[in-house]
Amino acid sequence: MLPMAHPPAPPLVVDESDLAALRAIARAPTSEQRTVTRARIVLRSAEGAAIEHVAAELGVAIMTVKLWRRRYTEAGIEGLADAPRPGHPPTYGREDRDRVMALAMGPPPEGTTHWSVRRMARQIGMSPSTVHRIWRELRLQPHRTETFKYSNDPELEAKVRDVVGLYLHPPERAIVLSLDEKTQIQALDRTQPMLPLRPGQVERHTHDYKRNGTTSLFAALEVGTGKVTTETRARHTGEDFLAFLKLVARTYPRKKLHFILDNVSTHKTPDVRKWLEKHKRITFHFTPTSASWMNQVETWFGILTSQAIRRGSFGSVKELIAMIDAFTEQWNEGSSPFVWVKTADQILAKAVRKPRANSESGH
Numbered sequence: 558m559l560p561m562a563h564p565p566a567p568p569l570v571v572d573e574s575d576l577a578a579l580r581a582i583a584r585a586p587t588s589e590q591r592t593v594t595r596a597r598i599v600l601r602s603a604e605g606a607a608i609e610h611v612a613a614e615l616g617v618a619i620m621t622v623k624l625w626r627r628r629y630t631e632a633g634i635e636g637l638a639d640a641p642r643p644g645h646p647p648t649y650g651r652e653d654r655d656r657v658m659a660l661a662m663g664p665p666p667e668g669t670t671h672w673s674v675r676r677m678a679r680q681i682g683m684s685p686s687t688v689h690r691i692w693r694e695l696r697l698q699p700h701r702t703e704t705f706k707y708s709n710d711p712e713l714e715a716k717v718r719d720v721v722g723l724y725l726h727p728p729e730r731a732i733v734l735s736l737d738e739k740t741q742i743q744a745l746d747r748t749q750p751m752l753p754l755r756p757g758q759v760e761r762h763t764h765d766y767k768r769n770g771t772t773s774l775f776a777a778l779e780v781g782t783g784k785v786t787t788e789t790r791a792r793h794t795g796e797d798f799l800a801f802l803k804l805v806a807r808t809y810p811r812k813k814l815h816f817i818l819d820n821v822s823t824h825k826t827p828d829v830r831k832w833l834e835k836h837k838r839i840t841f842h843f844t845p846t847s848a849s850w851m852n853q854v855e856t857w858f859g860i861l862t863s864q865a866i867r868r869g870s871f872g873s874v875k876e877l878i879a880m881i882d883a884f885t886e887q888w889n890e891g892s893s894p895f896v897w898v899k900t901a902d903q904i905l906a907k908a909v910r911k912p913r914a915n916s917e918s919g920h
Contacts, residue, residue, distance in 0.1 A: 560890065569602035569626055569725050575634055576603065589694060595637040598625045602780050635920040639749060649687055656681060657691045661699050672699040708908060717901050717908065719842050720817055724780060724897035730811035733780040738821075739861075740793045742881075744871040746767040751870060762870070769863040770874040774881060775801040777808075777816075778854040783892035789878045795826030802829070806836065814839045819849040848908070853895050857888075 571579070582596040594615055601611045602622070612619045628636035660681060665672050674692070678685040694697070710716065727733045730867050745766040752761040773793040777786045786808050790797045806814070818824050820843055833839060844851045865884040871877040 566602075566608050568605040568627070569599060569629065569789070571599060571603040571629070572633075574780045575667070576600070578634060579734055585696075587698075592637070595625045598622050598627050599637070601877075602626050610773070636859065640856045649683070649691065653871075654691055654695065657683075661692070661695075661697045665699075671702075706847050708845045708847040710902040713845045713908065714846075714901075714905060716843060716845045717848075717851070717904050719896070720844055721899070721901040721904065723815055723817060723842060724853070725900070728779060728813070728815065731815055732809055733815045733817065734776040734809075735852050736803075736805070737776065737819060737852055737854045737858070738793050738798065738823075739774045739776070741771045742866065742877065743771050744874045745869075746872050747870045760868075762868075763794055764885055769872060772805060772874050772878055773797070774858075776854050776857065777801075777805045778857050779894075780817075780853060781894055783894040784889050785854075785885055785892070787881065789881060792824065795823040795829060798823045799826070799829050800833060802832065802839075806839065814837070815842060816840070817842050817844065818850055819844050819852055820846050845908075851904075853897070856895055861885075 566585045579596040579600050583593050583600065588596075594617065597615055598611055598617075598621075602608075606614070608619055608622045608626075612622045615622075625637060630636075660677060661672055666680070668675065669676070674689050677687045681688070701816065723733045746769050747763045748765050748767060749763045752758075754760045772789045772791065775788045775790065775793075775798065777807075779785070786805055788801050788804055790800070816839065818841060823829075824841070825844075829831070833841065849855060861881065861884055865880050866877075869877075869880060871880065892911075
């Protein structure tokens with residue numbers, strides 16, 4: 558006789574505000590893994606997934622899924638926290654937490670750019686370990702910073718959709734090329750010979766160096782294959798850029814070419830525009846201002862720098878160029894395309910500046 562199947566549990570009822578908070582917890586790279594798992598249990602249960610399916614999907618026991626479903630039902634998001642452990646009670650309360658948060662969110666002491674744990678501990682009269690514990694609980698990180706920049710390009714949306722369209726849906730019987738230049742690459746030579754890697758000892762080099770000149774690298778990455786066409790030149794003027802354009806055109810004869818470029822002035826000189834008018838098979842597509850990261854060749858420049866230039870030692874510009882050429886040749890032998898995954902809508906959702914909640918319309 559077959560055992561009776563358990564009736565499926567009804568979907569977990571979760572408030573919209575809690576759903577947003579749980580999704581933020583699940584996405585945050587700083588969330589603890591156990592907290593992420595509990596948040597995902599509640600999210601999947603709210604979607605109506607069966608308890609057995611949630612357990613198998615997240616790699617936990619069925620009783621674990623039931624536990625956190627019950628804990629959420631009884632106490633909401635607060636119920637997903639670990640129960641207080643026996644031992645010495647915290648020496649700080651809600652007022653202390655609020656004071657730490659207010660101080661961390663405000664300006665740092667004069668003469669500094671940010672709060673440190675010890676500096677705040679002295680200011681507020683707590684131990685450094687207590688301040689650190691409160692920071693961790695509140696997910697405050699005054700010691701860290703990230704960069705951002707919103708594009709003010711009036712044609713932002715049109716340019717994003719144009720470039721992303723070339724990556725995700727390239728035109729038939731045409732070649733898409735991501736093109737840019739990496740200027741002023743220095744041929745740096747260490748003042749003493751490097752000490753090689755050996756067991757128990759990493760490669761070592763002197764912190765100081767000699768400058769032996771610079772070169773500018775022009776590169777065109779074929780988006781469909783990952784192959785790169787390069788040329789090094791002493792300068793990076795409009796004339797040099799035009800010479801590289803002609804080289805790329807000769808590399809792909811009788812083909813329709815779509816170039817993705819940034820908004821550097823050398824890409825728009827009168828001579829470049831005049832040449833472009835005579836070569837109707839070539840079309841320029843510009844990335845939005847402050848968004849040159851959309852140009853895939855920038856990724857290749859980063860790989861070139863980390864793998865062939867940054868740790869190198871070059872006695873002359875000629876040696877530097879030889880290294881760049883050798884790297885490019887090996888790259889092309891085993892090249893593969895970069896995979897673009899973001900849609901235009903996803904990029905625009907983050908690239909467009911959101912108005913502040915207290916800002917007035919019409920200003």
